[in-house]
Amino acid sequence: DFLSALDEVQPAFGVSEEELQQCVQNPIIYYSPRVEVILGDGKLYVDQVRNSDKTPVVSVLLHGPSGSGKTALAASIALSSEFPFIKLISPENMVGFSESAKISAINKVFSDSYKSPLSIIVVDNIERILDWVPIGPRFSNAVLQTLMVLLKKRPPKDRRLLILSTTNEKSVLENMDMSDCFNSELYISNIADLQSISHVLDDSQLFSPEEKREALERLRISGIDQRISIGIKKLMMVIEMSRQDVDKVDKFVNTLMGL
Amino acid sequence: DFLSALDEVQPAFGVSEEELQQCVQNPIIYYSPRVEVILGDGKLYVDQVRNSDKTPVVSVLLHGPSGSGKTALAASIALSSEFPFIKLISPENMVGFSESAKISAINKVFSDSYKSPLSIIVVDNIERILDWVPIGPRFSNAVLQTLMVLLKKRPPKDRRLLILSTTNEKSVLENMDMSDCFNSELYISNIADLQSISHVLDDSQLFSPEEKREALERLRISGIDQRISIGIKKLMMVIEMSRQDVDKVDKFVNTLMGL
Amino acid sequence: DFLSALDEVQPAFGVSEEELQQCVQNPIIYYSPRVEVILGDGKLYVDQVRNSDKTPVVSVLLHGPSGSGKTALAASIALSSEFPFIKLISPENMVGFSESAKISAINKVFSDSYKSPLSIIVVDNIERILDWVPIGPRFSNAVLQTLMVLLKKRPPKDRRLLILSTTNEKSVLENMDMSDCFNSELYISNIADLQSISHVLDDSQLFSPEEKREALERLRISGIDQRISIGIKKLMMVIEMSRQDVDKVDKFVNTLMGL
Amino acid sequence: DFLSALDEVQPAFGVSEEELQQCVQNPIIYYSPRVEVILGDGKLYVDQVRNSDKTPVVSVLLHGPSGSGKTALAASIALSSEFPFIKLISPENMVGFSESAKISAINKVFSDSYKSPLSIIVVDNIERILDWVPIGPRFSNAVLQTLMVLLKKRPPKDRRLLILSTTNEKSVLENMDMSDCFNSELYISNIADLQSISHVLDDSQLFSPEEKREALERLRISGIDQRISIGIKKLMMVIEMSRQDVDKVDKFVNTLMGL
Amino acid sequence: DFLSALDEVQPAFGVSEEELQQCVQNPIIYYSPRVEVILGDGKLYVDQVRNSDKTPVVSVLLHGPSGSGKTALAASIALSSEFPFIKLISPENMVGFSESAKISAINKVFSDSYKSPLSIIVVDNIERILDWVPIGPRFSNAVLQTLMVLLKKRPPKDRRLLILSTTNEKSVLENMDMSDCFNSELYISNIADLQSISHVLDDSQLFSPEEKREALERLRISGIDQRISIGIKKLMMVIEMSRQDVDKVDKFVNTLMGL
Amino acid sequence: DFLSALDEVQPAFGVSEEELQQCVQNPIIYYSPRVEVILGDGKLYVDQVRNSDKTPVVSVLLHGPSGSGKTALAASIALSSEFPFIKLISPENMVGFSESAKISAINKVFSDSYKSPLSIIVVDNIERILDWVPIGPRFSNAVLQTLMVLLKKRPPKDRRLLILSTTNEKSVLENMDMSDCFNSELYISNIADLQSISHVLDDSQLFSPEEKREALERLRISGIDQRISIGIKKLMMVIEMSRQDVDKVDKFVNTLMGL
Ligand SMILES: Nc1ncnc2c1ncn2[C@@H]1O[C@H](COP(=O)(O)OP(=O)(O)OP(=O)(O)O)[C@@H](O)[C@H]1O
Ligand SMILES: Nc1ncnc2c1ncn2[C@@H]1O[C@H](COP(=O)(O)OP(=O)(O)OP(=O)(O)O)[C@@H](O)[C@H]1O
Ligand SMILES: Nc1ncnc2c1ncn2[C@@H]1O[C@H](COP(=O)(O)OP(=O)(O)OP(=O)(O)O)[C@@H](O)[C@H]1O
Ligand SMILES: Nc1ncnc2c1ncn2[C@@H]1O[C@H](COP(=O)(O)OP(=O)(O)OP(=O)(O)O)[C@@H](O)[C@H]1O
Ligand SMILES: Nc1ncnc2c1ncn2[C@@H]1O[C@H](COP(=O)(O)OP(=O)(O)OP(=O)(O)O)[C@@H](O)[C@H]1O
Ligand SMILES: Nc1ncnc2c1ncn2[C@@H]1O[C@H](COP(=O)(O)OP(=O)(O)OP(=O)(O)O)[C@@H](O)[C@H]1O
Ligand SMILES: [Mg+2]
Ligand SMILES: [Mg+2]
Ligand SMILES: [Mg+2]
Ligand SMILES: [Mg+2]
Ligand SMILES: [Mg+2]
Ligand SMILES: [Mg+2]
Incomplete structure (x- = not known):
């Protein structure tokens, strides 16, 4: 039944x-x-x-x-x-x-x-x-x-x-x-590692491979990869904001570091 | 009257x-x-x-x-x-x-x-x-x-x-x-001994006799039998969840231990 | 007027x-x-x-x-x-x-x-x-x-x-x-002495004289007569509960002592 | 105008x-x-x-x-x-x-x-x-x-x-x-002296002169005149209650002293 | 426009x-x-x-x-x-x-x-x-x-x-x-000096010049002029109350000093 | 679309x-x-x-x-x-x-x-x-x-x-x-420097160049430029109030210093 x-x-x-x-x-x-x-x-x-x-x-x-x-x-x-x-x-x-x-x-x-x-x-x-x-x-x-x-x-x-x-x-x-x-x-956790960010960046097509490498490198050097914690939703907002800027890499890196 | x-x-x-x-x-x-x-x-x-x-x-x-x-x-x-x-x-x-x-x-x-x-x-x-x-x-x-x-x-x-x-x-x-x-x-108290759990397992037909023995043995070894306290309602929920899993014994034991 | x-x-x-x-x-x-x-x-x-x-x-x-x-x-x-x-x-x-x-x-x-x-x-x-x-x-x-x-x-x-x-x-x-x-x-105070309880028991016809004597004796021995304090309403509830039990004296004495 | x-x-x-x-x-x-x-x-x-x-x-x-x-x-x-x-x-x-x-x-x-x-x-x-x-x-x-x-x-x-x-x-x-x-x-203060009480007693015709003298004397001896404080309304209530009692003097004095 | x-x-x-x-x-x-x-x-x-x-x-x-x-x-x-x-x-x-x-x-x-x-x-x-x-x-x-x-x-x-x-x-x-x-x-402050009070008294015609002099003198002697603080509204109320009294000066001075 | x-x-x-x-x-x-x-x-x-x-x-x-x-x-x-x-x-x-x-x-x-x-x-x-x-x-x-x-x-x-x-x-x-x-x-921050105030004063045509110089000088001497913090809205209110006064410079400087 x-x-x-x-x-x-x-x-x-x-x-x-x-x-x-x-x-x-x-x-x-x-x-x-x-x-x-x-x-x-x-x-x-x-x-x-x-x-x-x-x-x-x-x-x-x-x-x-x-x-x-x-x-x-x-x-x-x-x-x-x-x-x-x-x-x-x-x-x-x-x-x-x-x-x-x-x-x-x-x-x-x-x-x-x-x-x-x-x-x-x-x-x-x-x-x-x-x-x-x-x-x-x-x-x-x-x-x-x-x-x-x-x-x-x-x-x-x-x-x-x-x-x-x-x-x-x-x-x-x-x-x-x-x-x-x-x-x-x-x-459901935040994103807390550069590898996940890299994955999302690929998907978003914000950067050229070179730009991406630069961005991730700058984040790594700043030591921010040790303490980052960002939701996927916010990360996508940062990516779209950066897209409007003349210097996309700079905007992206600075915004993440300013969180 | x-x-x-x-x-x-x-x-x-x-x-x-x-x-x-x-x-x-x-x-x-x-x-x-x-x-x-x-x-x-x-x-x-x-x-x-x-x-x-x-x-x-x-x-x-x-x-x-x-x-x-x-x-x-x-x-x-x-x-x-x-x-x-x-x-x-x-x-x-x-x-x-x-x-x-x-x-x-x-x-x-x-x-x-x-x-x-x-x-x-x-x-x-x-x-x-x-x-x-x-x-x-x-x-x-x-x-x-x-x-x-x-x-x-x-x-x-x-x-x-x-x-x-x-x-x-x-x-x-x-x-x-x-x-x-x-x-x-x-x-009305919770279930707090393995014997009662064994009784409920029999009734639920989740395990073969062998599986049951293994499950209870693992619980006993873990020492959880000293501190377990679970309502009959929750125990039945755990049994039904375990029934969906490939390794029923493992799921059952781990869930009880994770409470 | x-x-x-x-x-x-x-x-x-x-x-x-x-x-x-x-x-x-x-x-x-x-x-x-x-x-x-x-x-x-x-x-x-x-x-x-x-x-x-x-x-x-x-x-x-x-x-x-x-x-x-x-x-x-x-x-x-x-x-x-x-x-x-x-x-x-x-x-x-x-x-x-x-x-x-x-x-x-x-x-x-x-x-x-x-x-x-x-x-x-x-x-x-x-x-x-x-x-x-x-x-x-x-x-x-x-x-x-x-x-x-x-x-x-x-x-x-x-x-x-x-x-x-x-x-x-x-x-x-x-x-x-x-x-x-x-x-x-x-x-209006609670009942706080065995004599009053005895009076109420007489009135309720719960016990035979012998049973009553036994009950009061057990209460006295337990020392509860020093600290008892029970409302007439609750006392009558205890009497009626005891009436259902096989061992009325036991039920009555135990309930009073468990208060 | x-x-x-x-x-x-x-x-x-x-x-x-x-x-x-x-x-x-x-x-x-x-x-x-x-x-x-x-x-x-x-x-x-x-x-x-x-x-x-x-x-x-x-x-x-x-x-x-x-x-x-x-x-x-x-x-x-x-x-x-x-x-x-x-x-x-x-x-x-x-x-x-x-x-x-x-x-x-x-x-x-x-x-x-x-x-x-x-x-x-x-x-x-x-x-x-x-x-x-x-x-x-x-x-x-x-x-x-x-x-x-x-x-x-x-x-x-x-x-x-x-x-x-x-x-x-x-x-x-x-x-x-x-x-x-x-x-x-x-x-507007309470009555706090025996003279005022005496005055109110006269007015209420509760006592014979002798009874009044006795009542006031007993109050004075008890020392209550040093600490009495009673509203005129309550005093009149006490007088009327005493009026019902067999021993009016006793009731009156005891009630005032029990306040 | x-x-x-x-x-x-x-x-x-x-x-x-x-x-x-x-x-x-x-x-x-x-x-x-x-x-x-x-x-x-x-x-x-x-x-x-x-x-x-x-x-x-x-x-x-x-x-x-x-x-x-x-x-x-x-x-x-x-x-x-x-x-x-x-x-x-x-x-x-x-x-x-x-x-x-x-x-x-x-x-x-x-x-x-x-x-x-x-x-x-x-x-x-x-x-x-x-x-x-x-x-x-x-x-x-x-x-x-x-x-x-x-x-x-x-x-x-x-x-x-x-x-x-x-x-x-x-x-x-x-x-x-x-x-x-x-x-x-x-x-907007209270009146806090005798000169202002004098001014208001003149205006209110409560006292004869002699009475006024006496009133102010008594206030001065009492030392109240050091701590007085009274609203114009309350001062006018005190003046009108004093007007009803037999001894206006006394009432006025005492009321101000009793504030 | x-x-x-x-x-x-x-x-x-x-x-x-x-x-x-x-x-x-x-x-x-x-x-x-x-x-x-x-x-x-x-x-x-x-x-x-x-x-x-x-x-x-x-x-x-x-x-x-x-x-x-x-x-x-x-x-x-x-x-x-x-x-x-x-x-x-x-x-x-x-x-x-x-x-x-x-x-x-x-x-x-x-x-x-x-x-x-x-x-x-x-x-x-x-x-x-x-x-x-x-x-x-x-x-x-x-x-x-x-x-x-x-x-x-x-x-x-x-x-x-x-x-x-x-x-x-x-x-x-x-x-x-x-x-x-x-x-x-x-x-959006308050105005906190004399240069911005100078700019707003120019725009408002409150002062002659000479008056303006005097006003700013007095503010500078008073040391207020170190701690000033005033919203553009309030500043414009102060300017208009000063405009009504006989001595505009004085009113302007005093009001700013009294904040
Ligand atoms: N792996 C993923 N997990 C979740 N969302 C993802 C993932 N990949 C991409 N997204 C997108 O990220 C966004 C996540 O936003 P969502 O509204 O689900 O977050 P939320 O946690 O519910 O936010 P809020 O706390 O504001 O409710 C969605 O636009 C979703 O399509
Ligand atoms: N011995 C038992 N005592 C009580 N319930 C039992 C027993 N054996 C099996 N059951 C089953 O266990 C479940 C107990 O759930 P029940 O809703 O009565 O619990 P509860 O204490 O009222 O829960 P809640 O706190 O959520 O109200 C029922 O499905 C009942 O049929
Ligand atoms: N001497 C007594 N005094 C009062 N009640 C008595 C006495 N003897 C027998 N009873 C019976 O005992 C019961 C007392 O209950 P009652 O409802 O009056 O208590 P209560 O103090 O009002 O209770 P509650 O606090 O619940 O309102 C009644 O059934 C009454 O008939
Ligand atoms: N000298 C008196 N002053 C006031 N009431 C008096 C006096 N003599 C006799 N009485 C009577 O005493 C009683 C005083 O009661 P009243 O209700 O005025 O008191 P109350 O202070 O208003 O009480 P409550 O606080 O309950 O309002 C009245 O019945 C009044 O007629
Ligand atoms: N110089 C004065 N300033 C103000 N009121 C004056 C003055 N001279 C005379 N008055 C009279 O004094 C009274 C002042 O009362 P007013 O109601 O204005 O006081 P207020 O401060 O508003 O009181 P409240 O706090 O009760 O509102 C008025 O009757 C007014 O006519
Ligand atoms: N650079 C400027 N920025 C903002 N406002 C300016 C500026 N220059 C002139 N103004 C004028 O200053 C005033 C600012 O007032 P506004 O109401 O915008 O402030 P606000 O911060 O919203 O105030 P409030 O906290 O009261 O809401 C407006 O009249 C505006 O036209
Ligand atoms: Mg959501
Ligand atoms: Mg329930
Ligand atoms: Mg009741
Ligand atoms: Mg009243
Ligand atoms: Mg007012
Ligand atoms: Mg605004």
Whole structure:
């Protein structure tokens, strides 16, 4: 019956592929082996939900510094699952929503997912969904409680659900007792070595081979390679800024060193 | 007249058996003698309500760490009472409810119970029903006050009620003066010995006898058996994750050791 | 004119005898001379209101530990006054009321009382009426202010009012400046001697004389009689629990010793 | 024109004499010279408002311990002014009012007063009008701000206003910057000598001359006359309680000594 | 075009002269040279707005102790400007207004001013307009933000605006970052020398020359002239109180010495 | 397609040029080389958005002391971009708006910008838009969250957006985690040298050459040139005030020295 339900499922509540595609506008760059490891772990969770009927709901938290690539990786894992129901819950889609409108929207995505035998929900940037601000601190407790309950709620019989959430503020979630609601965690780190930077530079076609060699050499000499830590998102911003400058190498090196 | 009332009672306000069955989706595993002790204590409370007319309302708090099996055990005790009125009050059923809607819903379950001579109400995960969050801290005082009054309110003449509540946060309830509202407590502990784990592994059919021996041996050698403490719920999640892996023993042992 | 008003008064706003009777469902047990002293003091206040026209409003606070019998004693005093207007204000009757609905309800009872020459209002469990919780702390200031004003408000000419209030949290009321609003206080203590327990046991018919002797002997030997302190309400709960057990004496003694 | 306005004034907005009379239900007892001093000072303020057109609004704060007689004295001063407009603003008249209803009611009394050439407003028990509670602390800032502005607002030309306010909590008003809003203050003290008590006893006719002598003698011997401090209101309550007792002298002396 | 606009302006939004006149009910007494200096500085600001088109909005804060004469001086400066638009924003005119009604009223005065080529707005007693109370502290942030924006907002082309604000609580405004919104400040001090008091006494005609000499002499002897500090408003209240007394000199001297 | 979209764009949602022109009412004075550097950096960001399709949204924070010229410079950069969509979000345009009206207005500007291939939004005075006040502290979290999401939200395909924000309170934004939302920062400093002041004086034609020499000489002698720090806005206010005075040099020098 699980398989027959899988057959019957209609794409009515649809896969929001387009929306998720936008989260990976720029293609994933395999700048380090770690990238493949994360995508592999993601696949394991997808398989557990697909295969095991004893754990009908599995929730995973992707956490790491701002701009390290969490959203793009969560979207990638979700899109490659080919599950019939894949949806994104993100702050961008709920700008200006009242607290209760937010709760309804979130609740609806979960309810809809219960109609598909296999579903993935990406809950992006949880601290922003919660209107978190460290001054106070303040946040929407009503939205928090809704998420905490939905993250653990069992789907009805023969329905299975994988939840991929992202956050920059894991310690905040811990202080809210929210981290108890996740079954597993994946840490997404910043880029911290010149080899990864070199890989990204190749991909971006910012420099000629000579320029690239010069840039990396200057970074190495400055000793910055010992302490660099930059998210893939920020690195791409620096590359594009440098592209406008007359002396691209200088701009690139100086900006990285000024971080 | 008590007995005649018992005869007349209509299943109108019904027994929410299905809902409670879902709380014990996976069958109770008797992994340790402690499991039977708890179910036995539960039966004693059921009997007191059934037999003594001097204490028409009895309330019990099942508390213990997250995932230790509180909900499943409370549901088990309730279902085996065969009382004509058995109902579940749980956060899952009240997602997105306003504070006043929550209070109405809770109040209705209690009012309905007063129409049956013998009733059981399971109040699951009290801290979540109260929208508790340690930052602040914040919670719904209106819901709290409602529960505190209803936990002690005497049913009308010839009506008797057993209330089984669960919580992960007993100390929070104490700080709220709520623990005064319970007549008794039952502590549900984590699994903390290899024998219980062995029992659960048998039940789950994850390993061949050989694999199991190897897994337990490795755990014993690592010395982890001295400090392990894992809820039955989490243990079952680890078992299902391991089932996806190529090297199940390795995954199982490493995950337990990484906790 | 006072006497004629007394004659004319109509039981329209009624005596809520039934409601108050429920507060003393189990008959008052004269387990210690202190019980009679309290009932005697209560009668003195009733007389002052009946006889003296210089103090038309008298308010008394019955305070003591949870379950010590405050509600039952206040109800007893009120019921034996035979005043034409006797009403109960209790949290049980206002579950789920909004703050303003609560205030209206309270205000109405006082307004109604002003129509009777002699009235008693029992305000039960003030801290619960105030939605008091120590975390925060939080409470309904609007309800508090209403009570503080009504406790001191003079009835119209030729109307007299006795207010009997109960609380477990006298120090909280003091911190709120509310204790200034009471003219007198009565302390209701826990049971703290074996003789009183013996008296209650007799009344409950739990044991045969032999069993009772054994139970009390074991308590005495354990030295617990030096430090016991149990409310009459809890003692009766322990007695009823023990009644279900195979070894009643053992259960009773062990439970008392485990407190 | 001031005098003609005085002639024309209509008792439309009336003198709430009855209401104020109720505040001095029991006649003022001249138990000490201090009582006359206070009434004399009160008359001086009445005269200033009546005679000087340079200070069209004068506000006085009567403060002192709970039950020291503030309300009765303020009402006395107001009633003996014979001004055409005299009104009472008191918490008793605003039980259950919303914040904005309170503000309207207060505002209306002041607006009405501006229509009379000579007015007195008694603002009784300011801290209760403000819904003050020391836990938090909490109070109605909107009501406070309204009072602060109205206490200083100049009446229109040829209108003059005396405001008599009472409070038990002068230091609270100071912390709110409210005491700046008063032009003068009168301190109403507790009774602190046996002579004043003797005076009040005479007036109350509780004792025969012999009983009185005995009672005072026992108080003197106990040394309590060195430390006694009791409000006139509480003293009258003690007298009425003693009146019910078989041994009135004993009850009276013991109650005073137990304070 | 600026001059032609000046010609065309209609007194539609009017000059609230009457209202402002009331703020200086008693004529300004030139009790010290400092009074002229302040009025002179005020004139300079009026001229800057009249003449310079590079600073179309100028805002000045008059601050000083309670009763030092701030409101009367601000009103004086405004009235002598003869600008076509002069308006008062004061707490007295907004008693009982909701927060949003206050904001609308304030906003309207500013909007109206933008229709006149030359305008003055007197914002009296800012801390009271903000509902400031030091307990908490509490205040209306919405009103504060409105004022902060309007104090700096440029009028449309060819419109110029002078804003005169008063406050007793300059340090509060600083803590709110509001003092940044003013271009200049004027400090209004208390009276602190006998010569100024003598000047005010002359003006008030309280004493005969002989009485005055006696009063000042007694103040001098007492040494109080070294530490006196009294607002002009309070001084006038003391004078009027003394006027009622039989011994005016005594009352006057004693009151000043008792401050 | 990007270029064709650029052609098609309609000025429907318009360029609010007039509004922005008002922000630079007085022409930019090139009082120091730093001014050109800032305008040059601004041009680089404009170019990046115009040319690079990998970073469709770029956000820059202009921060510095009050009155240092942030708004005028942001408006200058925006106006010289000649992008088809340029809009200002400023507190002046939202006076008296409710929180939700503010959010709608902000949201609408961003939505409209997504219809133009190239857009600039100037978000002026962020702390005022957020209703920030340091007492509490208080601010509108809902507006903050809206801005935080919109600052990072990707425009739809082939749409690009530059956001120029200004603030006096960079550290506050940091405490709110908001500074993470900006890709770059530009610091706008106060004037801190006599040469810049000289430049501004020339431009303002306040002094004759002789007067100017005298004024600068006096400032130099006083040693104030070592510690001066004044925003261009305040400097222009001082110049206009001095213009009204009889002795302009004296007023100018004294005012600067009194800061
Ligand atoms: N290996 C990679 N992993 C992640 N993102 C990558 C990788 N290679 C390229 N990218 C690109 O880098 C960007 C990462 O940005 P993304 O929004 O996913 O980061 P984030 O951690 O979610 O940021 P934020 O903390 O702001 O939410 C995306 O544009 C993505 O397409
Ligand atoms: N002996 C047992 N006791 C309790 N649960 C058991 C037992 N054996 C198996 N189970 C299964 O283990 C799971 C226990 O999960 P349950 O939700 O009851 O834990 P919980 O303590 O309520 O968790 P939470 O803290 O998340 O509320 C259930 O799926 C239940 O069917
Ligand atoms: N001497 C007694 N005094 C009071 N109650 C007695 C006495 N004897 C028997 N009882 C019974 O004991 C119980 C006392 O419970 P009651 O609700 O009055 O306690 P309480 O102090 O009000 O408790 P709580 O703190 O929960 O409000 C009642 O059932 C009452 O009938
Ligand atoms: N000399 C007196 N001064 C004041 N009250 C007197 C005096 N003599 C008799 N009384 C009576 O004493 C009582 C004083 O009570 P009153 O309510 O005025 O006190 P209070 O200080 O306002 O009390 P509270 O603090 O509760 O408001 C009144 O009944 C009044 O009639
Ligand atoms: N030289 C003077 N300066 C100011 N006020 C004067 C002067 N001479 C006489 N007055 C009178 O003194 C009074 C000053 O009161 P005003 O209300 O202006 O003081 P204020 O500082 O605004 O008081 P508050 O702090 O209560 O707002 C007015 O009645 C005014 O007419
Ligand atoms: N080089 C310059 N840079 C900036 N502003 C200049 C410059 N030269 C002249 N100005 C003028 O100086 C004034 C600067 O004021 P502006 O409002 O931009 O400052 P601001 O830093 O935004 O102030 P605030 O902190 O109050 O928001 C404007 O009138 C502007 O026209
Ligand atoms: Mg992200
Ligand atoms: Mg549970
Ligand atoms: Mg009770
Ligand atoms: Mg009073
Ligand atoms: Mg003033
Ligand atoms: Mg600016």
